[in-house]
Amino acid sequence: MxxxxxxxxxxxxxxxxxxxxxxxxxxxxxxxxxxxxxxxxxxxxxxxxxxxxxxxxxxxxxxxxxxxxxxxxxxxxxxxxxxxxxxxxxxxxxxxxxxxxxxxxxxxxxxxxxxxxxxxxxxxxxxxxxxxxxxxxxxxxxxxCYEDEPGDVARLVRETLAKDRVGLDADALAVFVARLPRERGVARQEIERLALYLGPGSGLTASAKDLEPFLGVEPEASLSEAAADAFGGRAAEAQAALRRAAAEGEGGPGAVRAIGMHLGRLRRTLTLAKRGAGLQEAAKASGVFWKQEREFLRQARSWSLEDLDRLQPEVLGADRACKQSGAPDQLIAERLALAVAGRARKLGL
The missing domain is CATH 3.40.50.300 (P-loop containing nucleotide triphosphate hydrolases)
Known part of the structure; x- marks a missing residue:
């Protein structure tokens, strides 16, 4: 069966x-x-x-x-x-x-x-x-056994750290998950290394600022930044960031996933705002890290739920295409990023 x-x-x-x-x-x-x-x-x-x-x-x-x-x-x-x-x-x-x-x-x-x-x-x-x-x-x-989704990775981080009686607050968890490699074995090693850094048994719940010495400066090629560049209308920057990410081992499926996550945060933010929440409050509730808040709010003022609905099938299609055996996943991700950036430019971004 x-x-x-x-x-x-x-x-x-x-x-x-x-x-x-x-x-x-x-x-x-x-x-x-x-x-x-x-x-x-x-x-x-x-x-x-x-x-x-x-x-x-x-x-x-x-x-x-x-x-x-x-x-x-x-x-x-x-x-x-x-x-x-x-x-x-x-x-x-x-x-x-x-x-x-x-x-x-x-x-x-x-x-x-x-x-x-x-x-x-x-x-x-x-x-x-x-x-x-x-x-x-x-x-x-x-x-x-499918590759981990961001929610799976976040759950793995929480459960593994909890065994050593340490943890991360919401902002720190978002930052750490975004930086983790997608291969489960390597990710688990990084989580265990973080537990040692926080001090097993200390009961510490670390903030994003607490993680800065451990993580160092976030690399230019982070997929989350590439996604933000695409939704901000910066096509050249998004494409260059994806290629740097590929050189560092981050493949096309991860890039498409990052774009989908950014779309999801925009959708949640706009939905909360439509229900009466302030835009900044809605962005925070959607898990937007404070360092990216200013740029994210700029995008949220230009994108609409209807725009995101029209874009969603392209993201899902790219995700399916990347998972096919022998697919040129890096090229698929770059084409998607360029398409997103093109739509953002038409919105005035």
């Missing part, structure tokens, strides 16, 4: 269905796949690091011994708990072999009490035998 809706996935990870023997976690962001696999492993067995109950394999192990996978799935737990066989794939060369094992194990061919957990990268729907096998078997589940 397929589990793709967030509520269904979260529910399954919190309490795995006892009838499911195989789970395939796959996606472009290896950090998200790994985090979900760790969460699921902890639910399947009380000792996810115990070598007597858990077998941890890679595709290289399968290359070295073709019978290793079937042997591990057939073995019984030595300590009396549920056995976990965890396979991490770094390539698709073992796709058909693992697919056959999924079909057989889901059908009860091996130890029915063993749980088969597979971690893989991006798997094309039509070309991956492994994905097809996991989706087709009644006792298996295929779970796509």
């Amino acid at each position: 397929i589990l793709s809706r967030r509520p269904d996935v979260e529910r399954f990870l919190a309490r795995p269905d006892a009838a499911i023997r195989c789970v395939l976690l796959y996606g472009r962001d290896a950090g998200v796949v790994r985090d979900r696999a760790n969460q699921l492993a902890g639910k399947v067995t009380e000792r996810p690091d115990d070598p007597f109950d858990v077998a941890l394999l890679t595709d290289r192990d399968l290359d070295a011994d073709g019978a290793r996978l079937e042997s591990e799935l057939s073995a019984q737990s030595m300590m009396g708990g549920r056995r976990l066989v965890r396979l991490r794939l770094s390539a698709d060369k073992a796709d058909k072999v693992v697919a056959a094992a999924v079909t057989a194990h889901a059908g009860g061919a091996f130890n029915p009490e063993a749980f088969f957990l597979i971690e893989a990268g991006e798997l094309p729907a039509r070309a991956s035998a492994l994905r097809k096998a996991a989706e087709a078997a009644a006792a298996a589940a295929a779970i796509p």
